[in-house]
Amino acid sequence: MSTPANPLLAAIAASLGGDRAVRCEAVARRLAARAPGPLPASARCTPEEAAPLFAARAGAAAAVVESIAAPGTLPSALRKWLAEWQLAPELVASDDPLLRTWLAPDSRCSVRFGSPLPSDRVGVVLPIVAVAESGTLVLGSGATHPTALAFLPDYLVAILPRSRIVPSCETALERVGSGRAERSLPRCINFVTGPSRTADIEEVLLLGAHGPRTLLVLVVDNL
Amino acid sequence: VTHATANDGATFAERARTALGDAALRGALGNIQTHLVEGRARAVGAVPEFEQLRDAAAEIKEHTLAHLDVYLERFAERVTGAGGTVHWATSAREANEIVGSLCRAARARLIVKGKSMVSEEIGLNDHLEREGLRVLETDLGEYIVQLRRDRPSHIVAPAVHLTRRDYAAAFRTAHARLDPRRKLDEPNALLAEARAVLREQFLTADVGITGANFLVAETGTAVIVTNEGNADLSMTLPRVHIVLASIEKVVPTLADALTLVRVLARSATGQAATAYTSWVSGPARAGDADGPQAFHVVLIDNGRTQLLRSSERDMLRCIRCGACMNHCPVYGAIGGHAYGWVYPGPMGAVLTPSLEGLAKHRDLPNASTFCGRCDSVCPVRIPLTRLMRQLREKEFTQRLGGEVPRRLLSLWGWIAAHPRLYRLSVRLLTLGLRGLARRGRIARLPFVTGWTKVRDLPAPARRSFVDAWLHRRASPSAGDRS
Numbered sequence: 001m002s003t004p005a006n007p008l009l010a011a012i013a014a015s016l017g018g019d020r021a022v023r024c025e026a027v028a029r030r031l032a033a034r035a036p037g038p039l040p041a042s043a044r045c046t047p048e049e050a051a052p053l054f055a056a057r058a059g060a061a062a063a064v065v066e067s068i069a070a071p072g073t074l075p076s077a078l079r080k081w082l083a084e085w086q087l088a089p090e091l092v093a094s095d096d097p098l099l100r101t102w103l104a105p106d107s108r109c110s111v112r113f114g115s116p117l118p119s120d121r122v123g124v125v126l127p128i129v130a131v132a133e134s135g136t137l138v139l140g141s142g143a144t145h146p147t148a149l150a151f152l153p154d155y156l157v158a159i160l161p162r163s164r165i166v167p168s169c170e171t172a173l174e175r176v177g178s179g180r181a182e183r184s185l186p187r188c189i190n191f192v193t194g195p196s197r198t199a200d201i202e203e204v205l206l207l208g209a210h211g212p213r214t215l216l217v218l219v220v221d222n223l
Numbered sequence: 224v225t226h227a228t229a230n231d232g233a234t235f236a237e238r239a240r241t242a243l244g245d246a247a248l249r250g251a252l253g254n255i256q257t258h259l260v261e262g263r264a265r266a267v268g269a270v271p272e273f274e275q276l277r278d279a280a281a282e283i284k285e286h287t288l289a290h291l292d293v294y295l296e297r298f299a300e301r302v303t304g305a306g307g308t309v310h311w312a313t314s315a316r317e318a319n320e321i322v323g324s325l326c327r328a329a330r331a332r333l334i335v336k337g338k339s340m341v342s343e344e345i346g347l348n349d350h351l352e353r354e355g356l357r358v359l360e361t362d363l364g365e366y367i368v369q370l371r372r373d374r375p376s377h378i379v380a381p382a383v384h385l386t387r388r389d390y391a392a393a394f395r396t397a398h399a400r401l402d403p404r405r406k407l408d409e410p411n412a413l414l415a416e417a418r419a420v421l422r423e424q425f426l427t428a429d430v431g432i433t434g435a436n437f438l439v440a441e442t443g444t445a446v447i448v449t450n451e452g453n454a455d456l457s458m459t460l461p462r463v464h465i466v467l468a469s470i471e472k473v474v475p476t477l478a479d480a481l482t483l484v485r486v487l488a489r490s491a492t493g494q495a496a497t498a499y500t501s502w503v504s505g506p507a508r509a510g511d512a513d514g515p516q517a518f519h520v521v522l523i524d525n526g527r528t529q530l531l532r533s534s535e536r537d538m539l540r541c542i543r544c545g546a547c548m549n550h551c552p553v554y555g556a557i558g559g560h561a562y563g564w565v566y567p568g569p570m571g572a573v574l575t576p577s578l579e580g581l582a583k584h585r586d587l588p589n590a591s592t593f594c595g596r597c598d599s600v601c602p603v604r605i606p607l608t609r610l611m612r613q614l615r616e617k618e619f620t621q622r623l624g625g626e627v628p629r630r631l632l633s634l635w636g637w638i639a640a641h642p643r644l645y646r647l648s649v650r651l652l653t654l655g656l657r658g659l660a661r662r663g664r665i666a667r668l669p670f671v672t673g674w675t676k677v678r679d680l681p682a683p684a685r686r687s688f689v690d691a692w693l694h695r696r697a698s699p700s701a702g703d704r705s
Contacts (some may be wrong), residue, residue: 007311011524012291024293030286030475142511142512147459151456190499201413201414206414209418210361
């Protein structure tokens with residue numbers, strides 16, 4: 001790379017002084033190494049520990065976490081929660097083949113697959129991974145998952161196969177990037193930890209700001 | 224009650240005095256101690272490796288600053304490669320013009336905004352309104368601040384100076400078509416109303432503007448860390464997403480961003496993770512179910528290139544967590560507006576004079592007791608007290624202060640450089656002060672009456688530390704009874 005034509009970059013280079021070629025080499029090394037930062041103990045665990053840690057930390061962030069044995073029981077679990085919330089049996093879900101398999105056969109609940117409308121009360125998503133470190137769900141935009149699904153409906157339900165829970169955010173991002181060309185990422189990756197919240201009125205924490213008021217995570221044990 | 228706002232012509236001392244007399248403000252600032260300071264202590268206490276994370280965070284920012292041109296170029300290449308557009312703004316005016324022309328080109332009837340301190344810095348809303356564009360803040364705190372035509376008083380909690388009654392009053396005026404008899408006493412009722420009103424705006428907006436906490440050079444990704452979900456709605460639903468970021472927001476890799484996110488949330492709000500951390504790389508792709516058609520990043524210098532070559536360069540490490548102001552006894556007493564510009568507290572006391580000029584803001588680096596709490600909590604280890612001291616030195620050498628303090632400082636400096644004279648002066652001063660004292664307290668100091676106007680000065684000990692030390696060495700059995 002030669003001297004940049006961009007005047008702002010040229011001004012920065014002048015402020016820094018020194019040899020730009022040396023800087024370019026150092027940057028290339030750093031980017032190639034992609035060295036991880038210090039990983040706190042809270043971001044390290046065995047595969048067996050991951051699910052209980054996730055549940056505890058998501059719970060601490062005010063998510064509701066429930067384990068269910070197998071995907072076959074998902075429709076009844078969802079109906080139970082919809083009744084609990086006093087909502088009509090209507091869902092909007094990511095157009096994911098797995099979600100279609102698990103949710104479509106239920107005649108007692110109407111499910112639409114695709115983007116949410118302003119009138120939709122409950123959205124259902126299938127996280128790519130989840131992070132035990134912080135109780136975080138990781139969603140990625142694409143043809144099947146509309147980003148708005150995690151933000152528009154009042155209630156967000158994540159169906160989370162237990163095997164998708166990883167220890168750290170680092171592992172999660174690796175998982176999201178793996179299998180994609182040149183480690184390219186989805187246009188938008190959302191780390192979601194609990195329902196939306198604000199403390200802007202007198203620093204008192206209130207749940208349900210502009211995003212979901214309630215976040216329910218159904219962890220499917222046999223997946 | 225309208226509080227002193229930016230650049231209203233008053234001096235720092237005048238604004239501080241007004242703030243100190245404001246009982247409502249003092250009550251509101253107390254919330255910082257109980258919620259943010261204790262929250263941070265709990266969150267940091269839960270991570271034994273936190274000091275290591277601070278070291279790593281500081282190293283990432285320092286390394287990036289030392290290679291800033293190359294990382295920005297790489298970031299821009301990646302954004303362009305993903306179908307986004309990067310704009311370079313040298314000044315606030317240029318940045319405003321770029322955003323204004325992007326909004327006009329998009330035929331924007333409504334612009335929704337997530338919280339962005341750099342947009343406050345460049346005065347974006349005023350500019351867009353002058354251009355006849357309608358721009359709406361959607362973060363709850365920023366929304367109330369905009370309704371009141373006020374200014375944020377904190378970089379993370381912009382409405383920390385306001386109470387629920389202020390919200391209710393502003394909502395009754397702004398949401399005039401709602402039932403005037405509705406109850407707005409409880410924070411939950413206020414939040415529900417703001418949510419309902421803003422929901423319609425997200426759905427109709429043409430352009431969404433957000434800030435960015437980090438820009439990842441490796442992938443061309445903007446990282447946006449929030450809690451309310453308003454920024455995500457602002458950057459997902461409208462046709463155009465504009466990211467505003469100052470040039471020092473860039474970091475090398477995704478892994479580096481993760482390290483910084485770990486210290487940011489804990490330092491800012493005491494959360495292990497905020498509700499939302501969003502990683503955005505470019506506009507919607509072919510086949511994507513949603514997302515904006517256009518993605519713009521406006522990279523803003525506005526004085527930072529100059530700061531990069533100055534002795535206050537470490538300030539550019541700042542990740543805007545607000546921990547320094549939360550822990551600052553001066554900020555805790557006077558709040559953010561007294562600082563006179565966008566950035567308050569210790570970080571503002573360094574950044575504001577560095578960007579806006581020391582001559583205009585020479586009081587700010589002096590608004591510190593140098594207690595060092597800011598240094599001890601800064602997640603990227605900015606030596607804030609050292610930087611404030613450097614700015615005080617610049618104020619002195621550039622003759623920006625008054626002549627009397629300057630003479631007195633010179634005199635003090637000269638005496639302090641002569642140990643015998645210094646000790647003699649201390650002894651004489653001690654005698655004099657003890658003579659003024661009644662029952663160990665001095666109620667009124669001659670010449671510097673300001674000091675004792677609102678409190679007593681304790682009388683000095685009979686012997687100075689040095690004298691006590693010498694005495695003790697001369698007769699070890701005497702002990703220290705001075």
